[in-house]
Amino acid sequence: xxxxxxxxxxxxxxxxxxxxxxxxxxxxxxxxxxxxxxxxxxxxxxxxxxxxxxxxxxxxxxxxxxxxxxxxxxxxxxxxxxxxxxxxxxxxxxxxxxxxxxxxxxxxxxxxxxxxxxxxxxxxxxxxxxxxxxxxxxxxxxxxxxxxxxxxxxxxxxxxxxxxxxxxxxxxxxxxxxxxxxxxxxxxxxxxxxxxxxxxxxxxxxxxxxxxxxxxxxxxxxxxxxxxxxxxxxxxxxxxxxxxxxxxxxxxxxxxxxxxxxxxxxxxxxxxxxxxxxxxxxxxxxxxxxxxxxxxxxxxxxxxxxxxxxxxxxxxxxxx
Amino acid sequence: xxxxxxxxxxxxxxxxxxxxxxxxxxxxxxxxxxxxxxxxxxxxxxxxxxxxxxxxxxxxxxxxxxxxxxxxxxxxxxxxxxxxxxxxxxxxxxxxxxxxxxxxxxxxxxxxxxxxxxxxxxxxxxxxxxxxxxxxxxxxxxxxxxxxxxxxxxxxxxxxxxxxxxxxxxxxxxxxxxxxxxxxxxxxxxxxxxxxxxxxxxxxxxxxxxxxxxxxxxxxxxxxxxxxxxxxxxxxxxxxxxxxxxxxxxxxxxxxxxxxxxxxxxxxxxxxxxxxxxxxxxxxxxxxxxxxxxxxxxxxxxxxxxxxxxxxxxxxxxxx
Numbered sequence: 050x051x052x053x054x055x056x057x058x059x060x061x062x063x064x065x066x067x068x069x070x071x072x073x074x075x076x077x078x079x080x081x082x083x084x085x086x087x088x089x090x091x092x093x094x095x096x097x098x099x100x101x102x103x104x105x106x107x108x109x110x111x112x113x114x115x116x117x118x119x120x121x122x123x124x125x126x127x128x129x130x131x132x133x134x135x136x137x138x139x140x141x142x143x144x145x146x147x148x149x150x151x152x153x154x155x156x157x158x159x160x161x162x163x164x165x166x167x168x169x170x171x172x173x174x175x176x177x178x179x180x181x182x183x184x185x186x187x188x189x190x191x192x193x194x195x196x197x198x199x200x201x202x203x204x205x206x207x208x209x210x211x212x213x214x215x216x217x218x219x220x221x222x223x224x225x226x227x228x229x230x231x232x233x234x235x236x237x238x239x240x241x242x243x244x245x246x247x248x249x250x251x252x253x254x255x256x257x258x259x260x261x262x263x264x265x266x267x268x269x270x271x272x273x274x275x276x277x278x279x280x281x282x283x284x285x286x287x288x289x290x291x292x293x294x295x296x297x298x299x300x301x302x303x304x305x306x307x308x309x310x311x312x313x314x315x316x317x318x319x320x321x322x323x324x325x326x327x328x329x330x331x332x333x334x335x336x337x338x339x340x341x342x343x344x345x346x347x348x349x350x351x352x353x354x355x356x357x358x359x360x361x362x363x364x365x366x367x368x369x
Numbered sequence: 370x371x372x373x374x375x376x377x378x379x380x381x382x383x384x385x386x387x388x389x390x391x392x393x394x395x396x397x398x399x400x401x402x403x404x405x406x407x408x409x410x411x412x413x414x415x416x417x418x419x420x421x422x423x424x425x426x427x428x429x430x431x432x433x434x435x436x437x438x439x440x441x442x443x444x445x446x447x448x449x450x451x452x453x454x455x456x457x458x459x460x461x462x463x464x465x466x467x468x469x470x471x472x473x474x475x476x477x478x479x480x481x482x483x484x485x486x487x488x489x490x491x492x493x494x495x496x497x498x499x500x501x502x503x504x505x506x507x508x509x510x511x512x513x514x515x516x517x518x519x520x521x522x523x524x525x526x527x528x529x530x531x532x533x534x535x536x537x538x539x540x541x542x543x544x545x546x547x548x549x550x551x552x553x554x555x556x557x558x559x560x561x562x563x564x565x566x567x568x569x570x571x572x573x574x575x576x577x578x579x580x581x582x583x584x585x586x587x588x589x590x591x592x593x594x595x596x597x598x599x600x601x602x603x604x605x606x607x608x609x610x611x612x613x614x615x616x617x618x619x620x621x622x623x624x625x626x627x628x629x630x631x632x633x634x635x636x637x638x639x640x641x642x643x644x645x646x647x648x649x650x651x652x653x654x655x656x657x658x659x660x661x662x663x664x665x666x667x668x669x670x671x672x673x674x675x676x677x678x679x680x681x682x683x684x685x686x687x688x689x
Contacts, residue, residue: 068444068445069444069445069446069496069499069500069502070445070496071492071496071623072622072623093492093496093622093623094445094446094447094492094493094496095445095447095574095575095576097445119443122450123439123450123451123452123453124388124389124452124453124454124455125388125389125390125414125415125417125452125453125470125472126389126414127414127415130442130443130450131443132443132444132445133443133444133445134444135444135499135502135503137503150445152445155475172391172413172414173414176389176390176391176413176414179389179455180389182389182455183455183457254415255415256415302392302413303391303392303413
């Protein structure tokens with residue numbers, strides 16, 4: 050769970066005075082999410098999400114994130130719409146931290162993922178990639194290949210505490226991926242964190258994409274590779290080729306993949322696995338005893354990395 | 370019922386090619402509304418409303434209407450968000466007419482109006498007035514006091530066909546209101562047509578305000594007077610003071626009324642009644658035999674006009 054910053058009634062009233070959202074009726078902390086403080090805010094005007102940005106988010110990136118959500122919502126994507134205050138600004142300060150209000154989305158994330166959900170997520174991801182074209186701002190991917198070396202160096206000396214030989218294995222993997230990383234593939238704005246808890250459904254229809262706080266410019270098919278890891282493995286670690294086929298087919302129905310993108314999928318999926326393995330490893334080694342947020346198991350992503358290293362080609366993902 | 374412009378599959382596909390909304394799944398005509406053609410459009414990305422603007426709407430006004438919805442939605446009001454195409458434009462052409470896609474809103478209009486609905490509508494109207502501040506575009510009210518004379522002249526010679534002595538009564542009323550119309554009251558963007566079919570509820574909470582195609586700049590309290598007529602009379606013509614008190618109290622909780630605004634309510638309500646009486650009278654006298662849209666009864670608004678003429682002051686609306 051995670052509600053980091055408490056807000057009292059007087060602070061909330063002062064904050065809301067900058068908006069035309071009516072009187073607050075309730076403010077309830079949302080325990081999902083580990084990066085920011087999120088409240089479900091109900092006012093006489095409706096339901097909203099109030100987000101207070103914690104230290105993991107660089108305030109300089111917030112105009113990109115909020116501007117992107119605005120751009121995507123205006124282009125029809127079901128994502129939160131940032132709410133402007135009376136002065137037109139979407140971003141202001143609450144409890145001494147940057148904060149914003151966005152619209153509330155109906156639906157809920159799925160616990161039991163079926164292939165139909167994967168197909169819908171593929172379609173929604175493609176829709177996001179298409180709708181992101183024309184967005185004027187840019188943000189480099191700090192957690193892309195150029196960031197992995199630094200990230201792994203911060204954990205290398207203690208990586209073997211997590212699994213014997215891990216430091217060496219990751220060093221070899223890093224060097225392999227740095228050499229093999231594809232160039233010239235289509236790029237654009239990617240979500241970069243489209244895990245199941247960031248997708249809301251009503252039935253098998255996607256009703257919301259949330260949490261754009263890792264969004265950046267990068268290879269579009271890399272975003273698909275992140276989803277392959279996040280959506281297509283069972284909890285016992287087994288790769289589910291039916292779900293992978295559904296995800297890729299759903300994506301390709303909306304945005305066809307070039308042959309080079311298909312060919313690159315195994316390498317991109319290894320890179321995506323290394324990226325989440327790296328941050329999870331760091332968080333695991335630097336966890337604070339007694340902290341409310343339980344760090345995620347880095348070894349889950351080591352297994353995924355090894356799987357993608359073992360495949361003979363993109364046909365392993367159910368592609369013809 | 371009203372679906373004026375048919376759209377075939379090929380036309381729809383060409384139109385949707387300008388957007389990133391995925392593949393169309395269904396297009397169903399909406400029979401409510403009498404001004405424009407509305408379709409409920411479902412695509413692989415979600416649910417939307419497709420509106421084709423018919424001849425009653427001046428295309429020159431569309432940037433105002435669409436820009437206003439965008440502005441209000443961005444300020445947190447639950448109103449349709451116009452969807453931008455790939456080129457950034459919200460307005461384009463379908464079947465030779467101006468057309469736009471807006472987001473779909475949940476909820477439904479109420480058939481059986483309770484005082485709680487009136488309170489909620491009052492609050493939502495105030496929220497719209499507050500959120501409208503800062504909107505850069507302007508539009509004069511063609512159906513405001515300066516338009517009534519011309520509108521009534523078009524019906525005067527045949528008004529007595531509808532009720533004996535009507536022409537004379539309306540002429541006196543017009544001249545009275547022209548003299549008595551208040552000056553110097555707070556103005557801003559008003560909805561100008563917030564009838565029960567233009568407000569969606571989920572329970573007693575307003576979940577959507579729609580149909581901004583009469584919106585314009587005018588006296589804010591005049592918008593409240595329009596709602597007094599539209600929400601606070603029973604179907605038998607009786608004025609329901611409990612509903613009026615709820616409406617006004619709901620409004621004042623969000624945007625306090627100045628003494629001059631309260632004082633002017635009876636005159637504003639007479640003007641609001643005359644406005645709808647005038648257009649209904651014209652439509653009634655010029656109805657096309659066999660047309661699908663049944664004209665609304667002008668006499669309903671004659672009774673409302675007479676009621677407001679009879680009141681001794683704003684206390685008749687339940688105000689202390």
